[in-house]
Amino acid sequence: MTEFLSTLSTLLVALLLLAGGGFMILAAVGILRLPDLPTRMHASTKAGALGASLTMLAVAFYLPEGAIVARALAVIVFILLTAPVAAHVIGRAGYFVGVPLWEGTVKDELKKHYDPESHGLESGFEGPPGETGTEPRRD
Template sequence: MITEILAAIFLLAGCFFMLVAALGVFRMPDLLTRMHATTKSGVLGAGLIMCAVMLFFGESSVTLKALAVMAFTTLTSPIAAHTIGRAGYFIGVPLWHKTVKDELKGRYDEQNHLLRSSEEQKKDQNS
């Protein structure tokens, strides 16, 4: 009985964070902030749902699979978000007009599609 109540609490919490991730897609102003909202809340929501699954079923095979899902989403979600954000930046998706800092500005060579490090940029400026 208590495990079912805990599983329901974890499931509701996971669904709440998934809802927050979905709302972040609509409410955030640009690609980078949308990705931040979806990756953070999405991974947490999926992890909480997998915890509910582990509690509800209580079998070792289900627990192992749920842990694998949690590990996979925790490892791959930030990498995917970084790749999508980098691709969006390089193809020219505009940043939000209130963005304060753009650390890649002036470092991306559009002809060679390469990023220059800050040390290479300083060498070019001193030359």
């Protein structure tokens, strides 16, 4: 029975490593092949985060000590929390400095709210009386 569980554990680790590596390769191909910054950021965060998380799960199954499993899970949580935020910030900065969108882009949600002169965004915020929320932010 112990031999069966060992084989099953080894198989699970191998599958997790292959899947993680596959997703990381997909992220790399997406970065190389996709046409503009927002779609590249999407590929790198989604597939890259999933690939790294699957790899860390493989580490946790391969070395099932409490401290290692806790660190692997902490790394997964850290990746899942920080990768989307970092991609959003980089994508927003790229938009603000004028990195062009792909010609096939159908919808640009920020265009009507963004002032390229002041680099300010209008918000839909309804503030106190006298403030409409349509003035560009100055901070």
